[in-house]
Amino acid sequence: MHHFQYKGDELFAEEVAIKDIVAEVGSPVYIYSRATLERHFKAMDDAFAGAPHTICYSVKANSNLAVLKTFVNLGGGVDIVSGGELYRALAVGVDPKKVVYSGVGKRDDEIAYALKTGILMFNVESEQELDRINEVAGRLNKKAGIAIRVNPDVDPETHPYITTGLKKAKFGINIERALGQYQRAESMNNLEILGIDCHIGSQLTKVSPFVDAIKKLKRLLEGVRDMGIDVKYLDLGGGLGIQYNDEAPPLPADYGSSIIEETKDLGLHLLFEPGRNLVGNAGILVGRCLYTKQGEEKNFVIVDAGMNDLARPALYGSFHGVRPVVRNQSGVIEGDIVGPICESGDFLVKDREIPNFQPGDLIAFMSAGAYGFTMSSNYNSRPRVAEVMVDGKRFEVVRERETLADLVKGESVPTFL
Numbered sequence: 001m002h003h004f005q006y007k008g009d010e011l012f013a014e015e016v017a018i019k020d021i022v023a024e025v026g027s028p029v030y031i032y033s034r035a036t037l038e039r040h041f042k043a044m045d046d047a048f049a050g051a052p053h054t055i056c057y058s059v060k061a062n063s064n065l066a067v068l069k070t071f072v073n074l075g076g077g078v079d080i081v082s083g084g085e086l087y088r089a090l091a092v093g094v095d096p097k098k099v100v101y102s103g104v105g106k107r108d109d110e111i112a113y114a115l116k117t118g119i120l121m122f123n124v125e126s127e128q129e130l131d132r133i134n135e136v137a138g139r140l141n142k143k144a145g146i147a148i149r150v151n152p153d154v155d156p157e158t159h160p161y162i163t164t165g166l167k168k169a170k171f172g173i174n175i176e177r178a179l180g181q182y183q184r185a186e187s188m189n190n191l192e193i194l195g196i197d198c199h200i201g202s203q204l205t206k207v208s209p210f211v212d213a214i215k216k217l218k219r220l221l222e223g224v225r226d227m228g229i230d231v232k233y234l235d236l237g238g239g240l241g242i243q244y245n246d247e248a249p250p251l252p253a254d255y256g257s258s259i260i261e262e263t264k265d266l267g268l269h270l271l272f273e274p275g276r277n278l279v280g281n282a283g284i285l286v287g288r289c290l291y292t293k294q295g296e297e298k299n300f301v302i303v304d305a306g307m308n309d310l311a312r313p314a315l316y317g318s319f320h321g322v323r324p325v326v327r328n329q330s331g332v333i334e335g336d337i338v339g340p341i342c343e344s345g346d347f348l349v350k351d352r353e354i355p356n357f358q359p360g361d362l363i364a365f366m367s368a369g370a371y372g373f374t375m376s377s378n379y380n381s382r383p384r385v386a387e388v389m390v391d392g393k394r395f396e397v398v399r400e401r402e403t404l405a406d407l408v409k410g411e412s413v414p415t416f417l
């Protein structure tokens with residue numbers, strides 16, 4: 001459920017007409033609904049009400065400060081994968097003890113930053129990283145909380161680019177080698193073993209892969225406990241899917257009850273790292289039709305938003321629903337909605353039936369709140385677009401549209417030219 005609905009023929013974000021936002025802020029623009037963000041966070045939090053847990057929102061999905069603050073206000077922690085994400089989360093007052101740090105390539109300076117901040121734990125993704133964290137912690141005279149990110153070799157049955165828990169993936173430590181790494185970690189002076197972690201993939205539309213992964217982790221947990229190591233946290237990552245088109249992912253409540261059932265006797269505090277599920281359907285990208293064009297073989301609607309603004313269709317062939325901001329089109333056509341970028345892969349919609357948009361029409365690309373703005377770039381020297389948050393009848397710009405001057409910020413012509 002989200003709060004982007006028609007009133008009459010006009011698409012609204014909560015109680016604000018989207019055309020009014022564009023009239024003030026321009027297009028393209030990302031628009032987020034606070035009520036939807038809060039609703040999704042609470043649904044996930046409530047799903048685990050029966051177990052000690054913390055929702056550590058995965059910042060990579062949407063790292064705007066307004067979004068982070070929305071979740072922090074509700075008691076959320078964060079899952080980060082860089083020093084930059086930590087900086088953002090701290091800027092909105094996240095409790096450092098609710099921060100988990102994942103990712104295969106943590107640098108020394110990032111490890112040190114996280115240690116000085118006093119984060120809860122590092123999800124360690126390789127044998128060498130374990131040594132590195134121990135060494136940096138020693139230098140700083142700190143103890144680093146760690147979990148080993150285990151690769152359980154479970155197929156999440158999702159897009160190959162967002163499958164992470166298979167043996168062939170670069171992520172985590174193979175479950176068969178994990179016990180040995182717990183043993184090594186136990187012998188290191190500057191580490192405190194706190195948990196076991198896994199994240200098997202993104203946009204999962206079934207509960208069963210999560211349950212399969214937990215079953216494997218439980219066997220590992222037994223071994224770890226047999227070594228006398230007292231683990232407190234079980235981090236189950238993110239990955240619960242959303243409806244983009246006709247998928248029917250489990251509701252958070254169903255995901256929650258299956259996981260609680262599977263973990264209830266373990267005596268562990270559960271951690272979750274949802275990204276997409278909280279923000280995906282809480283955001284849209286709005287663009288304007290510039291031209292229409294009848295190609296030799298098909299119809300094109302050319303808009304002012306491109307793959308640099310929303311990369312998912314180009315990168316994964318992903319589906320985003322399309323809605324006219326004002327429903328005044330007559331009929332439908334079959335074709336593509338494409339951007340201004342000089343690449344054939346620059347499409348937002350491919351080979352679909354779409355309203356017969358005309359130049360000037362505003363188009364909402366739905367379900368763009370996750371991995372939309374965060375994956376956007378300046379390709380083709382296009383300033384990144386504005387972001388707006390709506391709250392009931394009001395809205396505010398939460399990131400200004402970049403200017404032409406922003407495009408060259410930090411660049412210089414060398415003295416020898």
Ligand code: LLP
Nearest residue numbers: 058102199202203238239273274275276371
């Ligand atoms: N935890 C870890 C360690 C992750 O790598 C990810 C996502 C998450 C949590 C959050 O997963 P979520 O709940 O959002 O599924 N750009 C792709 C998705 C990449 C996901 C990367 N990792 C897309 O646009 O579909």
